[in-house]
Amino acid sequence: MRSTPLSRRRALRTAAAATSAALCVTLLAACGSSGDGAAATAADDGKPVSLTFWGWAKGTKDVVAAFNASHPNIQVVFEEIPAGAAGGYAKLSNAVKAGNAPDVFNVEYPQLPDFVSQGAVQDISKLVDGDLKAKYLPQAVELTSLGGRTWALPLDASPQVFYYRKDLFAKAGITVPKTWDEFRTAAQQLKAAQPDTRIATFFPDDPTTFEAMAWQNGAHWFAAADEAWKADLTGPETRKVADYWQKLADEDLVRVMPSFSQQWTASLQKGETAGYLGATWGGGVLKANLGTAPEVNGTWAAAPMPSWDGSPASGMLGGTTFAVSKDSKKAKAAVEFATWATTTADGFKARISSGTSSAYPAATELVPAAKQAFNTDFYGGQDLYALYADAAKSVKPGWTWGPAMGVTNGSLKDSFGKVAGRTGTIDESLTAAQQATLAEFKNRGLKVAQ
Structure with missing residues (x-):
């Protein structure tokens, strides 16, 4: 039976209302964000998987270049968009509605539940195991886990x-x-x-x-x-x-x-x-x-x-995640890219070495790499990352x-x-x-x- 616009709106409202802790799993079926194509890791013709990625965080272009150089089987095509509040979120929302959203995109912690409630991102729980979650600051994991499910990978913590x-x-x-x-x-x-x-x-x-x-x-x-x-x-x-x-x-x-x-x-x-x-x-x-x-x-x-x-x-204050769009058929490759960008020393050094980013990694084992990469002469050589580490520990949970x-x-x-x-x-x-x-x-x- 063909659904009408009215019936689809009602279905979305019903799904969005089914919340527990954040959002109920009913949202998945209603919004088509279950990620059936999540297993795709390589193109059928043997060519590298091509991922489209939209973001604006400082140093992102350098991260993509470093990833592409070290991952011949997955190549990321990066498009820089305005910061979320400056038009980036509107561009992303419009792309999702039009069915031409990128495979993966950056979204800040405060806006992630909004994108989830609209059915704009995939549930990536099956692609994120306990060992990977354990790498991140617990407060960051808390902000990317809604309704007991994982909707994004955290890039940074922002105390x-x-x-x-x-x-x-x-x-x-x-x-x-x-x-x-x-x-x-x-x-x-x-x-x-x-x-x-x-x-x-x-x-x-x-x-x-x-x-x-x-x-x-x-x-x-x-x-x-x-x-x-x-x-x-x-x-x-x-x-x-x-x-x-x-x-x-x-x-x-x-x-x-x-x-x-x-x-x-x-x-x-x-x-x-x-x-x-x-x-x-x-x-x-x-x-x-x-x-x-x-x-x-x-x-x-x-x-x-x-x-x-x-x-x-x-x-x-802010903080960024990597989310996979609802229609992407390359979720596994997208999560592989996001994992590399958020948990590897090479990924974080590429971001920090530009000198424009002092992001504190949500994957706390990368703090030494970030500290080494960011020149603090502007701050008189102060050990900023020691201060950041203490601040991250003081973030109130809940x-x-x-x-x-x-x-x-x-x-x-x-x-x-x-x-x-x-x-x-x-x-x-x-x-x-x-x-x-x-x-x-x-x-x-x-x-x-x-």
């Missing part, structure tokens, strides 16, 4: 890190803050000593930075149980973070400007912004954005993220991303823009995002827990 200008802190007599109370005091001291300089930035266009700070404080925005989703973006742990950053913004103690914009980069170059609350991958981004000019080379350093009580604690993060983050981004214009608050933004998220759950036919 929070505080990057700061040593010279500007010393000039103002500031010690590196260990707590958020100390951070506020340091912000006040820096502004008093250098009126044109601020300690850090609130990014109105990037909700993930705020989300990581809520995670760090023990918030849990999403949970799924008894085939229903719960969303709580306005709990006390999150409101504490919101109130804190609202006061910093209201008192002009931090910059409020778009992330990685020319405006933001210029403020760093001029010494008007003395710190960056980022993640492990931010070390390479900061270095690449500022270059190696003598006036800044060696003046930056990194420290643990401030926490509420001074003890090590972190959320994850965080779950929701199945509609595109809508959640879209709402936050729109509302955070009002914070920049002083026509709205962070708290109001969270309330609006909560409402938008729950509305999207119902629109998709997902059960909502009360």
Whole structure:
């Protein structure tokens, strides 16, 4: 019997609603993502298997070149696409709908459940055994395992890190803050000593930075149980973070400007912004954005993220995975490529050696290789990867991303823009995002827990 568009939509909604811990296996049958062609490892004509791969992470082109040179039986054709939030996810979603998606693509942890709920990726559980999972940081495995099944392989872990200008802190007599109370005091001291300089930035266009700070404080925005989703973006742990950053913004103690914009980069170059609350991958981004000019080379350093009580604690800010698209008939080869890229020293050295990536490997045994490959002269030779390792251990477990993060983050981004214009608050933004998220759950036919 031929299905109608309406019946297909109903089937998808029914499948998406069947959740337990994250997503029920019913989704597989409804969305055709079971990967029946997963066994393909070589073309029938004896030629190398050709994989198409889309991504944007720094150093990816070098990784693909190194893989192709060492794997004559599998050749990867790489297409660089815009970063996910900058149009990459829209391009991927459109390709999936049109039936011409790449075999494998990069997707960040927050967006993975969304792609799974839409039936855009394959369940690769049969291709990922316990030995392979054991190579990765447990928190990263947790974020790629939904409903007891494996949907992607983790590339990096992205705990929070505080990057700061040593010279500007010393000039103002500031010690590196260990707590958020100390951070506020340091912000006040820096502004008093250098009126044109601020300690850090609130990014109105990037909700993930705020989300990581809520995670760090023990918030849990999403949970799924008894085939229903719960969303709580306005709990006390999150409101504490919101109130804190609202006061910093209201008192002009931090910059409020778009992330990685020319405006933001210029403020760093001029010494008007003395710190960056980022993640492990931010070390390479900061270095690449500022270059190696003598006036800044060696003046930056990194420290643990401030926490509420001074003890090590972190959320994850971003982080990338390798997922196999639902229609690929080459899943086994795709997983072989993703495994090599995420668990081998050669794969990670290729990524890091470009100097633009300071990714912390989710496969923790690769930390020495990453450390060796990333030149830290920009940071005065500091052992960044020792700091990153400690930060990774401090990531709080139990965080779950929701199945509609595109809508959640879209709402936050729109509302955070009002914070920049002083026509709205962070708290109001969270309330609006909560409402938008729950509305999207119902629109998709997902059960909502009360």
